[in-house]
């Protein structure tokens with residue numbers, strides 16, 4: 001324990017977490033984890049303390065049949081601290097600072113400042129060297145692995161997410177009402193948005209609808225940049241890693257966005273609008289988001305108005321063919337601290353535990369819950385039992401392909417979303433910065449990016465002219481942006497040559 005305490009203290013000095021409030025430190029003092037003894041008894045279940053995120057209102061119960069099943073299958077005894085999502089990051093920071101680490105924990109935002117420093121300071125095991133000896137983990141998604149990796153080291157198992165996930169969601173019944181075809185190009189997006197605004201798609205004789213619901217994330221602009229042949233966040237152009245807004249065609253996308261606001265196809269209140277709200281109120285007929293939102297975000301709307309048909313579109317033609325905006329390919333990592341797991345024997349046992357979560361029957365258990373209680377199997381498909389709460393927050397332990405294991409019995413839209421995402425993985429445009437490190441970006445990248453986002457908002461609202469937009473880019477470059485480009489590019493060249 002003394003060794004691990006010293007390590008943690010050293011890290012505190014590095015990361016400057018010492019400034020954390022006393023109450024935060026005290027909050028995590030109530031859970032003591034013991035240093036692992038070498039487990040020589042094969043018969044004894046592996047005891048694991050785990051910190052995991054809780055996204056639902058109530059944490060899973062200690063007598064959960066899902067917990068029992070996991071323990072049975074993996075021969076473990078799990079002591080899980082469920083921490084609500086709203087306070088999760090603070091709790092992790094406080095736990096690291098206090099040196100009372102669990103054996104396994106979920107880390108969010110592992111490329112952002114605080115967690116990046118923790119990883120670089122050696123708080124967690126580098127799992128990369130151990131993957132080759134595993135059965136399932138060695139087959140994890142390459143994109144997911146590369147994007148979660150920091151300078152060749154993988155400080156946790158990334159939870160895989162589908163790549164080609166972003167696209168357009170729209171009212172198919174409005175489209176049919178107006179005799180229009182599903183969109184195949186950016187021009188079609190504009191045409192449909194205009195018709196939804198001007199041609200009374202709901203046929204109530206009132207001018208009370210508009211085309212595209214946007215919010216402060218300006219997701220449409222991000223997708224337009226990709227369709228125009230530009231970057232998803234950051235891309236590789238002429239040997240340099242540069243941001244989307246420095247691509248030559250980005251300005252045309254920005255101008256199209258502005259035109260759609262001027263013509264009221266996009267609501268001008270988008271910086272303060274709530275995502276989904278206008279769509280669910282049947283005021284807007286299109287929005288841009290992850291495609292699976294089409295499945296889960298409009299169930300109440302469809303109950304209220306059975307005429308509503310929600311559809312998706314993703315394959316837009318552009319100068320470089322069809323492209324789709326990709327996710328990072330992963331969402332959070334499952335990390336093993338060195339202080340709580342000082343010996344390699346136990347480390348390997350925890351890796352084996354995680355490895356086993358990536359195969360049946362645990363894949364389906366983590367996805368759907370207990371067979372017979374939460375779902376039944378019909379024609380090799382999982383049919384959710386009415387009233388079942390499914391696997392709930394146990395899903396957060398799942399690291400492998402979300403579509404692996406038994407497939408659910410799907411509605412038409414569920415099947416379409418899944419098939420579209422799977423078949424378009426080859427046209428997914430990834431964000432190059434996700435797998436790269438730049439000290440300047442870690443330090444002030446988000447602050448610099450915010451100035452650009454503000455300039456985008458002001459430009460499309462007509463508060464900034466061409467010169468103002470050019471000035472914003474120049475300021476970004478001189479305030480550290482050029483430095484970030486150099487550092488990302490250098491890191492890219494190093495990584496590519498390895």
Ligand SMILES: [Ca+2]
Pocket residue numbers: 200201202203204205206207208209
């Ligand atoms: Ca109308």
